[in-house]
Amino acid sequence: MPKVAIAGAGLVGALNACYFAERGWDVEVYEYRRDIRTMEHVPGRSINLALSHRGKCALEAIGLKDYIVNQGVELHARLVHGKDGKTFSRQPYGQPGEHIVSINRRHLNEAMITQAEKKPTVKFFFEHKVQSVNIEKKELIVINVNDSEVHVKADLILGCDGAYSAVRKSLSNYPGFNYSQEYIAHGYIELNILPKNGEYALEPNVFHLWPRGHFTLIALANRDKTFTVTIFAPFSVFEEEMSTPEDVESFFKENFRDAYELLGRCVRSVFQRSSARHFAFCASTITHIYKGIDNKDTCAKKSYKRYNSHKCVDFQCQPHHFADFVLLTGDAAHAMVPFYGQGMNCGFEDCLVLSETLDDCNDDICKTLSMYSEKRVKDAHAIIDLAMYNYEELKDLVNHPSYKLRKKLDLFLNRIFPKSWIPLYSMVTFTRIPYHQVMEDRGWQDEVRSIHKVFL
Amino acid sequence: MPKVAIAGAGLVGALNACYFAERGWDVEVYEYRRDIRTMEHVPGRSINLALSHRGKCALEAIGLKDYIVNQGVELHARLVHGKDGKTFSRQPYGQPGEHIVSINRRHLNEAMITQAEKKPTVKFFFEHKVQSVNIEKKELIVINVNDSEVHVKADLILGCDGAYSAVRKSLSNYPGFNYSQEYIAHGYIELNILPKNGEYALEPNVFHLWPRGHFTLIALANRDKTFTVTIFAPFSVFEEEMSTPEDVESFFKENFRDAYELLGRCVRSVFQRSSARHFAFCASTITHIYKGIDNKDTCAKKSYKRYNSHKCVDFQCQPHHFADFVLLTGDAAHAMVPFYGQGMNCGFEDCLVLSETLDDCNDDICKTLSMYSEKRVKDAHAIIDLAMYNYEELKDLVNHPSYKLRKKLDLFLNRIFPKSWIPLYSMVTFTRIPYHQVMEDRGWQDEVRSIHKVFL
Numbered sequence: 045m046p047k048v049a050i051a052g053a054g055l056v057g058a059l060n061a062c063y064f065a066e067r068g069w070d071v072e073v074y075e076y077r078r079d080i081r082t083m084e085h086v087p088g089r090s091i092n093l094a095l096s097h098r099g100k101c102a103l104e105a106i107g108l109k110d111y112i113v114n115q116g117v118e119l120h121a122r123l124v125h126g127k128d129g130k131t132f133s134r135q136p137y138g139q140p141g142e143h144i145v146s147i148n149r150r151h152l153n154e155a156m157i158t159q160a161e162k163k164p165t166v167k168f169f170f171e172h173k174v175q176s177v178n179i180e181k182k183e184l185i186v187i188n189v190n191d192s193e194v195h196v197k198a199d200l201i202l203g204c205d206g207a208y209s210a211v212r213k214s215l216s217n218y219p220g221f222n223y224s225q226e227y228i229a230h231g232y233i234e235l236n237i238l239p240k241n242g243e244y245a246l247e248p249n250v251f252h253l254w255p256r257g258h259f260t261l262i263a264l265a266n267r268d269k270t271f272t273v274t275i276f277a278p279f280s281v282f283e284e285e286m287s288t289p290e291d292v293e294s295f296f297k298e299n300f301r302d303a304y305e306l307l308g309r310c311v312r313s314v315f316q317r318s319s320a321r322h323f324a325f326c327a328s329t330i331t332h333i334y335k336g337i338d339n340k341d342t343c344a345k346k347s348y349k350r351y352n353s354h355k356c357v358d359f360q361c362q363p364h365h366f367a368d369f370v371l372l373t374g375d376a377a378h379a380m381v382p383f384y385g386q387g388m389n390c391g392f393e394d395c396l397v398l399s400e401t402l403d404d405c406n407d408d409i410c411k412t413l414s415m416y417s418e419k420r421v422k423d424a425h426a427i428i429d430l431a432m433y434n435y436e437e438l439k440d441l442v443n444h445p446s447y448k449l450r451k452k453l454d455l456f457l458n459r460i461f462p463k464s465w466i467p468l469y470s471m472v473t474f475t476r477i478p479y480h481q482v483m484e485d486r487g488w489q490d491e492v493r494s495i496h497k498v499f500l
Numbered sequence: 501m502p503k504v505a506i507a508g509a510g511l512v513g514a515l516n517a518c519y520f521a522e523r524g525w526d527v528e529v530y531e532y533r534r535d536i537r538t539m540e541h542v543p544g545r546s547i548n549l550a551l552s553h554r555g556k557c558a559l560e561a562i563g564l565k566d567y568i569v570n571q572g573v574e575l576h577a578r579l580v581h582g583k584d585g586k587t588f589s590r591q592p593y594g595q596p597g598e599h600i601v602s603i604n605r606r607h608l609n610e611a612m613i614t615q616a617e618k619k620p621t622v623k624f625f626f627e628h629k630v631q632s633v634n635i636e637k638k639e640l641i642v643i644n645v646n647d648s649e650v651h652v653k654a655d656l657i658l659g660c661d662g663a664y665s666a667v668r669k670s671l672s673n674y675p676g677f678n679y680s681q682e683y684i685a686h687g688y689i690e691l692n693i694l695p696k697n698g699e700y701a702l703e704p705n706v707f708h709l710w711p712r713g714h715f716t717l718i719a720l721a722n723r724d725k726t727f728t729v730t731i732f733a734p735f736s737v738f739e740e741e742m743s744t745p746e747d748v749e750s751f752f753k754e755n756f757r758d759a760y761e762l763l764g765r766c767v768r769s770v771f772q773r774s775s776a777r778h779f780a781f782c783a784s785t786i787t788h789i790y791k792g793i794d795n796k797d798t799c800a801k802k803s804y805k806r807y808n809s810h811k812c813v814d815f816q817c818q819p820h821h822f823a824d825f826v827l828l829t830g831d832a833a834h835a836m837v838p839f840y841g842q843g844m845n846c847g848f849e850d851c852l853v854l855s856e857t858l859d860d861c862n863d864d865i866c867k868t869l870s871m872y873s874e875k876r877v878k879d880a881h882a883i884i885d886l887a888m889y890n891y892e893e894l895k896d897l898v899n900h901p902s903y904k905l906r907k908k909l910d911l912f913l914n915r916i917f918p919k920s921w922i923p924l925y926s927m928v929t930f931t932r933i934p935y936h937q938v939m940e941d942r943g944w945q946d947e948v949r950s951i952h953k954v955f956l
Contacts, residue, residue, distance in 0.1 A: 220685075227676050
């Protein structure tokens with residue numbers, strides 16, 4: 045049987061391990077962290093995940109869908125909170141029954157690792173840091189717990205090592221590998237709303253949204269009756285309007301009145317927690333590094349620590365494969381801003397598409413990789429663009445009467461023509477229509493709607 | 501006096517050294533090659549350089565313009581060669597007197613190094629390879645001849661280390677540094693036309709052009725009565741139509757009849773020279789690596805050597821500076837395809853703009869860097885796009901009657917309205933109008949011309 049070496053045991057790496065285990069391949073997974081199942085606290089991103097149709101299909105193929113979905117919280121609509129803290133507007137995600145599921149990253153990751161390990165041909169190597177790929181020798185180079193280099197030979201090397209992928213870095217020095225990274229000057233901070241008298245403090249089965257033009261607050265329910273609350277804003281807003289605990293308080297009071305009352309002391313403590321301090325530091329560093337500064341002292345005082353969290357960035361590359369033995373999937377191939385909730389779903393669909401392509405090619409790796417890349421690059425580019433576009437919606441558009449009308453019209457047309465008129469959000473979230481085709485259809489829908497306007 | 505550490509003693513590094521020497525700064529230049537003035541043969545790119553107005557202005561400011569221009573060959577027009585080898589069409593570059601100058605890269609580079617070294621505050625360190633920038637410590641890290649690391653402290657670090665810049669690589673790991681690399685599936689090979697009876701074998705004072713749709717041949721005169729001839733083509737053309745010496749011959753005979761007769765045996769030897777073999781190898785490797793391949797053996801047989809020449813690539817980044825002490829100029833900041841002859845001119849203008857900005861800011865480095873970046877990033881993006889667009893012209897458009905008409909109309913309007921109507925090519929080549937403004941003006945010109953069409 046062929047052997048696959050997987051870089052990274054995060055969500056996409058672990059799911060790929062499940063797929064290749066099912067296929068009967070020898071699977072080795074290399075992960076720089078300890079086994080998260082043995083850890084008390086898992087550092088790194090905790091931002092809530094919303095599982096939608098593409099992710100569900102990918103989990104279903106390895107028999108994990110129901111188990112995961114049952115551990116989550118269904119979300120059926122967006123609930124937009126007015127500035128006065130009293131008015132609300134409810135926007136259903138789709139037709140009755142269509143919903144997304146708020147799930148816990150860690151729980152999901154653990155379940156998939158356990159699932160993969162059930163097969164005897166699968167082996168996880170934790171605390172093994174992937175360094176690079178030796179292209180000439182077709183080896184994955186890994187540093188083990190004793191700090192020595194291990195050279196892993198495999199028929200296929202899968203880069204599932206996230207946005208800052210070491211595998212991708214090895215490919216990026218080769219001619220013909222197109223690559224771009226783009227930062228947006230926005231960041232995010234997470235907060236929590238605790239249960240109230242043992243119950244959810246807000247309605248649980250909706251996606252709570254406080255859109256305020258330049259910035260936005262969201263809240264998603266967890267199974268333990270808490271909410272994870274995230275504020276997205278330009279760095280300049282963090283720096284100028286939230287630089288002291290007092291400022292943070294009045295900023296929240298002014299803009300997110302009802303959320304503020306539930307968040308309580310949590311708001312004040314935002315800037316006492318290390319991650320937030322770190323973030324405020326990064327925010328001010330970035331604006332100072334790259335924007336016009338005319339004070340030498342300000343420059344000189346700054347330090348320029350690298351940091352890998354709390355910022356929004358796009359990474360894209362083309363192709364996703366190299367020769368007949370390397371493939372990038374998940375964030376390693378296409379890191380996107382988090383505004384469409386499709387980062388994980390797209391990564392999971394990668395695993396499914398890879399599996400389908402291997403089936404179509406009778407496990408011929410060489411054929412599979414170029415065919416996969418051909419298909420998947422344009423879908424990745426499309427969802428990266430859509431994710432950025434959705435930020436505009438979340439920040440502002442949802443408040444506009446024309447947007448609300450469009451949403452209503454969309455759902456109305458969808459009810460009448462369920463096959464031929466699927467709203468953009470529904471195509472992305474509730475179907476497996478390739479993302480690039482969603483983009484094409486969107487152009488068509490916009491045109492039709494503008495004709496409607498004339499008649500309405 | 502402040503100290504500047506310059507990475508690279510190529511064209512842009514050497515010119516920057518001259519500028520900072522004039523300014524009285526302490527200057528240290530680190531270059532991985534030996535001193536080219538002591539070398540018999542300089543490996544690397546020899547593609548002809550066309551000096552135009554921006555480059556001339558930059559040389560003039562340090563008193564080198566006349567010396568350099570006098571060593572070059574003036575080019576006043578494009579001479580388009582027909583497929584039959586007998587018909588020609590002449591397209592003047594601008595108004596009478598406006599011309600570009602074909603010059604020798606090595607000679608130019610040597611002259612600038614010698615010029616910079618005249619000042620006692622300037623020191624060149626050859627055979628010192630720039631490794632990276634330590635951002636925390638504000639040091640340039642260099643490997644010297646004894647293979648040991650040298651840490652260079654400076655008030656300003658200038659990355660002039662070309663398209664594969666180590667300085668840029670150090671910056672690219674920091675958040676907020678936007679970057680992209682894009683390869684086009686085209687490459688080039690250089691040939692020579694020798695003198696005929698001691699004289700130029702073709703008219704010397706024109707840019708010879710054989711545009712053939714998908715591919716193109718160009719020839720520029722040198723002072724020694726030879727011509728440097730370059731063929732640009734998609735990799736697939738090299739692979740499919742020029743894979744044996746016999747194929748190359750019949751390809752040239754068919755497409756570039758008059759050039760073929762002058763090139764003589766040189767054509768046949770193309771694929772015997774090492775660089776060309778190397779190139780053919782790369783071409784076939786690239787197409788095989790990244791295009792659809794359905795033969796496992798073909799994949800397996802390929803080796804994947806990295807190579808740094810003979811391909812066409814765009815690198816762009818934003819911003820060009822980091823904090824108050826690093827700046828990228830030349831190809832390190834904006835590598836472009838060679839089709840507008842502006843790579844060097846843009847790099848030279850970088851030096852001039854940097855000097856002008858330092859003047860405006862009274863040598864305040866921090867202020868200068870952010871102001872420079874603000875201005876120069878959009879110009880770099882514009883010329884990168886224009887260079888790619890010009891490839892379309894060189895390959896094909898110059899043959900179209902509508903293009904010829906447009907050129908004539910442009911020059912006619914320019915004669916009547918010399919201040920307000922400057923053709924696109926002239927703005928790029930014969931003025932210092934910022935590139936991004938050239939792009940804006942181009943939109944305007946296109947519109948006016950389409951109105952003219954209605955009346956013509």
